[in-house]
Amino acid sequence: MTNRKLYLGPLTDNRRWDMVKIRPDDIFVVTPPKCGTTWMQTIVALLLSGNPDVETELSVRMPWVDIRIREMTEVAARLEAMSHRRSMKSHTPMDGLPQHDQAHYICVFRHPLDAHFSYRKHVRNIPMPWFDLWYPEDDTDGITFRRFLDGGAEGFDTDAMPLAHILQHYKAAAALADRHNVTLFHYADMTRDLSGTFSKLADLLGLTYSTSVMEQLVQVATFDNMKANAERYAPSGGKGFMKSDSEFFHSGSSGKWRGKLTDQEIAAYDAMMDAHLEPAERAWLEYGSNEHAVT
Numbered sequence: 001m002t003n004r005k006l007y008l009g010p011l012t013d014n015r016r017w018d019m020v021k022i023r024p025d026d027i028f029v030v031t032p033p034k035c036g037t038t039w040m041q042t043i044v045a046l047l048l049s050g051n052p053d054v055e056t057e058l059s060v061r062m063p064w065v066d067i068r069i070r071e072m073t074e075v076a077a078r079l080e081a082m083s084h085r086r087s088m089k090s091h092t093p094m095d096g097l098p099q100h101d102q103a104h105y106i107c108v109f110r111h112p113l114d115a116h117f118s119y120r121k122h123v124r125n126i127p128m129p130w131f132d133l134w135y136p137e138d139d140t141d142g143i144t145f146r147r148f149l150d151g152g153a154e155g156f157d158t159d160a161m162p163l164a165h166i167l168q169h170y171k172a173a174a175a176l177a178d179r180h181n182v183t184l185f186h187y188a189d190m191t192r193d194l195s196g197t198f199s200k201l202a203d204l205l206g207l208t209y210s211t212s213v214m215e216q217l218v219q220v221a222t223f224d225n226m227k228a229n230a231e232r233y234a235p236s237g238g239k240g241f242m243k244s245d246s247e248f249f250h251s252g253s254s255g256k257w258r259g260k261l262t263d264q265e266i267a268a269y270d271a272m273m274d275a276h277l278e279p280a281e282r283a284w285l286e287y288g289s290n291e292h293a294v295t
Helices: 014-019 037-049 072-081 112-123 129-133 143-150 155-160 163-174 187-192 194-205 211-220 223-228 263-276 279-287
Strands: 027-030 087-090 104-109 182-186
Touching (some): 027 037, 037 211, 104 163, 112 143, 112 263, 143 263, 155 163, 163 279, 182 187, 182 194, 187 194, 211 223
Parallel strands (some): 027 104, 104 182
């Protein structure tokens, strides 16, 4: 943990990275939850293989190292035994991850309110009653959004994904964005131009395919295809981890929070965003490269 910030939550522990021997060609997919993690992991898997029929098995082949569900000795041994180019997932901000000058860090972000409302759906789809403390099913008093705004970036609040944690993710990644091996992507840009996302990532990772192969890979990673084959593309799909694999890919759209928050809630969110980010930073975190997005 030398020179790394500690992120220790009820479900996750970034000290687990101490057992991973980082390789120069490793790829880290680093995101707050529900910001396109599985989508980006799938894109990486497709590009590394060049095979539209590749079995992704993300939870095993591209593991979420931070989470405590699997014994870290087993995860570390499995990673060490891999002879191919590896990719790993993390919901830990960049300042809590091991840094390697050659490994690639792919950081993905999404409008914080879209991520929050997607997370609300997600916690109803997984058998972890701990989340009921933050995300009560019958939330007539608005507890969920208050905790989203009030929660801290570390400690017990971390795994409930409060706004502070999303902001910490963004600031930690942006602070390193001038490095050659750290790249920020945005969910909205991926949605607007999936082919461009594939091309950009292929260039970053030094991978080249014919136009026809790239077209096939892009088609596999469309939302409709991943939802239609959810047991294949959802994390631990087909294993009964979630109540519904298909529901993991609920809609893939943005802006579903509109009309669901009071004026006071929106004002409180705006105040927190403006207190922590410059206008240009906020515009990118919410809408990506589309500077003229309608708010």
